[in-house]
Amino acid sequence: MGTRAIYTFEDATDERHIFVHYDGYPVGAAAYFQQWLDAGVTWTIPRFEADEAAAGFVAAIKTGAGNVRIAGARFSYSDVEFGYRLFMRGNELHVQCATTDYWGDAPAEHIIFDGTMAEFLATAPAIQTMAYDAA
Numbered sequence: 169m170g171t172r173a174i175y176t177f178e179d180a181t182d183e184r185h186i187f188v189h190y191d192g193y194p195v196g197a198a199a200y201f202q203q204w205l206d207a208g209v210t211w212t213i214p215r216f217e218a219d220e221a222a223a224g225f226v227a228a229i230k231t232g233a234g235n236v237r238i239a240g241a242r243f244s245y246s247d248v249e250f251g252y253r254l255f256m257r258g259n260e261l262h263v264q265c266a267t268t269d270y271w272g273d274a275p276a277e278h279i280i281f282d283g284t285m286a287e288f289l290a291t292a293p294a295i296q297t298m299a300y301d302a303a
Contacts, residue, residue, distance in 0.1 A: 172248045173197060174239060177222040178255040184222035185239035188229070192250045194265055194281070194299065198292035201263070201285060204228040214259040221254065243275045251277055261285040267299055
């Protein structure tokens with residue numbers, strides 16, 4: 169499904185943005201996150217560097233031309249339905265999931281989940297239902 173999403177990897181000094189054209193709804197994002205974590209192409213948590221994690225994410229999920237792109241900024245693409253921020257809190261990887269509203273003068277994100285990666289992976293179907301019920 170063509171649900172577009174932006175994935176932002178943040179550390180204390182840097183952030184990197186990855187645009188993914190397909191399966192950006194929470195259940196699809198959870199599958200991408202699990203695929204990335206299982207691929208073994210980035211440092212093991214708690215070591216987390218934004219550029220290295222973003223590169224590993226791309227390496228783990230890119231399947232063809234055009235489906236995954238490096239974005240210059242969080243709002244580089246105006247048709248993104250979901251946004252995800254990945255960052256460390258203490259020794260745990262955290263995820264924020266937001267829906268994006270482009271109808272105003274500037275894009276507005278509405279956070280619908282803020283918790284650990286483990287919590288996100290376990291509750292992605294419920295987060296997705298909540299996102300679409302609110303729309």
